[in-house]
Amino acid sequence: MRVSAYRLAMLRAPLREVFTTALRRVDQVEDVVVLLETECGRVGYGSAPATRAITGEDHASVISALEAELLPQIIDREIDSPAAIFAALSGGNRNARSALEVALFDLVAQSRGVPLCRLLGGAPATLYTSLTISLGTPAGMAASARAALDRGFTRLKIKLGGEPGEDVQRVRHVAVAVAGSASLYLDANQAWNLDQAIWVMAQLAGEGIAVDLLEQPLPAADTSGMAQLRQRIRTPVMADESVFDGEDAARVIAAGAADILNIKLIKSGGITGALAIADAAAEAGLGCMMGCMLESAVGVAAAAHVAAARPAVVTRVDLDAPLLASSDPVQGGTRFGGSRIAINHTPGLGITGIEGLEYL
Ligand SMILES: C[C@H](N)C(=O)N[C@@H](CCC(=O)O)C(=O)O
Ligand SMILES: [Mg+2]
DSSP states (O other): OBBBEEEEEEEEEEEEEEEEOOSSSEEEEEEEEEEEEETTEEEEEEEEEOOOHHHSSHHHHHHHIIIIIIIIHHHHHOOOBHHHHHHHHOOOHHHHHHHHHHHHHHHHHHHHBBHHHHHHOOOOOOEEOOOOOOOOOHHHHHHHHHHHHHTTTTTTEEEEOHHHHHHHHHHHHHHHHHTSSSEEEEOOTTOOHHHHHHHHHHHHTTTTTTOSEEEEEEEOOOOHHHHHOOOOOOOOSEESTOOOOOOOOHHHHHHTOSSSSEEOHHHHHSSHHHHHHHHHHHHTTTTEEEEOOOOHHHHHHHHHHHHHHHHTEEEOOOOHHHHSSOOOEEEEEEEETTEEEOOOOOSSSSSEEETTTTEE
């Protein structure tokens, strides 16, 4: 398979509500989309959002890495396997690499006539995602949680990361709103220190509020704090910003800093890096969550395929970004509806087009 041409475009989609975490606020889905074209008329899709607060990249740095560094490495080159993709690409930044890798994997799977997850060793499946409740006022978050129940979600990810007393209030309000109809997990996006994390979890335990999982409570580099926290609370701790790639995974596992790892294609620089994290976790007997950034259904569909390729280790998915948007311009392929994600059985990612792309 030879990539003969490429196009770059912007995909924009409005959100149902502004997405707010302890790290950033996002007003709309805004991805750089890579379209790779082959001599035989196939199109491979990949995408990346700007995630400056997490990976340091904005749209300009993603576009420049693609055009100046990465795309020249693959144009008119024979690429027909995952190993060839890995061998072809060097440099760039994580966001750009992820977009390009996904588009290449899409094409290789299409050329073999199999869904992407089959190329990666799995099979199409139905996944069930949590829905994220943005950081806000306790009353506002409770209302969003009730709306999520109405949409059929039974697992909610509660964004925290303000003053600890206020965070307890937020969880308390959400817990009352869902009244046991949904499991709750918390994501502080690095906002607390060790004492604050212990205090918040003790308050919630004291009030009998069940918390399923605690995601990235401490700063990404504080693996020793995360390891100490695990000894002090009963709730499993998940590493998100502490684990970008396979090397980070090995370090976090060796430090005993997490019970579960959150894999995201944008952090790992694509599918190869994501599988390296899953393999490291499997070897250590840890589970993984497949997560996403606030991004379009192109990258999230690719993440769903990776999850379906490693069902024994990727036991949870937080692939809700397309559901946080008020419409999905991506046509064909993996379908997102309520909490249900139905992975396509058609070749590659199965994408047949994207409405409203603004070509660069
Ligand atoms: C969208 C997903 N549920 C999520 O919360 N992902 C991130 C943050 C995404 C972003 O800032 O774009 C997370 O911290 O888990
Ligand atoms: Mg997180």
